[in-house]
Amino acid sequence: MPSRSHQYIALVASLPHLGKLFSRKEVPISEYRLKQRLAMLEPAHTRLLREIVEVTAWAGVARYDQDLDVIRHATAVIADLKDYPDLQELVASRMETRTLIAALRRRKDGQEAAGDIQSWGFGRWCAQIRSNWSDPGFGLGHFMPWVAEAHRQLLADDHIAMERLSLTQVFDQLDQVGARHEFDFEAVAIYVLRWVIVERWSRYDQSEARVRLESLLHAALEGPDATGPDADPDYPEDTSLPLEGAFS
Amino acid sequence: MNEFVVALGWFGLYAPVALGAIGSAWGCALGGSAAIGAMLDSDGGYGRFIGVSLMPSSQVIYGIVIMFSLQQSSVDAANGAALFGIGVLSGFTMLFTGIRQGEVLASAIHASKAKPEIFGISLAPAAVLEGFSVFALVFALVLAGSIPS
Numbered sequence: 001m002p003s004r005s006h007q008y009i010a011l012v013a014s015l016p017h018l019g020k021l022f023s024r025k026e027v028p029i030s031e032y033r034l035k036q037r038l039a040m041l042e043p044a045h046t047r048l049l050r051e052i053v054e055v056t057a058w059a060g061v062a063r064y065d066q067d068l069d070v071i072r073h074a075t076a077v078i079a080d081l082k083d084y085p086d087l088q089e090l091v092a093s094r095m096e097t098r099t100l101i102a103a104l105r106r107r108k109d110g111q112e113a114a115g116d117i118q119s120w121g122f123g124r125w126c127a128q129i130r131s132n133w134s135d136p137g138f139g140l141g142h143f144m145p146w147v148a149e150a151h152r153q154l155l156a157d158d159h160i161a162m163e164r165l166s167l168t169q170v171f172d173q174l175d176q177v178g179a180r181h182e183f184d185f186e187a188v189a190i191y192v193l194r195w196v197i198v199e200r201w202s203r204y205d206q207s208e209a210r211v212r213l214e215s216l217l218h219a220a221l222e223g224p225d226a227t228g229p230d231a232d233p234d235y236p237e238d239t240s241l242p243l244e245g246a247f248s
Numbered sequence: 249m250n251e252f253v254v255a256l257g258w259f260g261l262y263a264p265v266a267l268g269a270i271g272s273a274w275g276c277a278l279g280g281s282a283a284i285g286a287m288l289d290s291d292g293g294y295g296r297f298i299g300v301s302l303m304p305s306s307q308v309i310y311g312i313v314i315m316f317s318l319q320q321s322s323v324d325a326a327n328g329a330a331l332f333g334i335g336v337l338s339g340f341t342m343l344f345t346g347i348r349q350g351e352v353l354a355s356a357i358h359a360s361k362a363k364p365e366i367f368g369i370s371l372a373p374a375a376v377l378e379g380f381s382v383f384a385l386v387f388a389l390v391l392a393g394s395i396p397s
Binding site for chain 2: 007
């Protein structure tokens, strides 16, 4: 076992338990402290973590104007993570979740067919979405029941409940992969991704968030694209990249 | 041939100490790394984190005891093979249990930081591994008594 493992054991052990999603009002570790702890990462891992956060966090995706650019960026990041298949799976799953939410929003906006889904969608479910466009759960309801539930919440204009549902889905993905890693780079990356979500949620003011989310959605749906910013569960209160400066 | 068996005998005589020391060093480094990390995230209880991280130290002590029990007035063709077998196998036991103990201690320290009430019970796997080391020690001592001198 290389000495680097000892360094990662110390790093992971120095990070406080984040707890369950929605269970805390504040993050247990500040951004400043987290940046300090992440200084223990190997330089190559620092670069990879920055890429993962950029492609999964809303603020990173918001920098792109076109969905195709987001998809290209995600594909490049996944290729870069060739030594970490679990992280590849996580990034791909996150993009697929975004694609499903984007499809739900496009359909609610009156789009009658998926159209050129390759230009705004990513991953395994594109063909399924295209051929089951009229089905509430895109034909995925039997093993992804949350899609049909999100559809119902979207129709009811209950955006906050839908955000909770999609965040829970993302958190579950992180938990599943996180169970396979305890003291390695993957464990650190998963911790940071969870921290980003918890930190975003801790900054929510429910009433303000509702107004802001609705205005964002209206603005976004007026434009041609829907996979990127407006489809992401952890929409921002600002557009600064989480942990910006931690990876320099 | 006799010289080879004698060489193996000396190898077996020192193996419990050497392999036990490696196991202890490795295990303490794993546990110690977790303890240091945990101290960054805690306001107290540092002593217990460091204390449990030193648990794998026992493997080298057991190795020393086994070495003394194997020690003969002379190492020759009659006792070389026995010294080699008992020494090397008990040494590998100390090496393996030391490393694994360090890993479970790191997990225990990390988990008990989030849930302090499980601190005691989280040490149970490390205690079981300690038990396996003690088995290897005791039966090495028993067998050492029947080695022809």
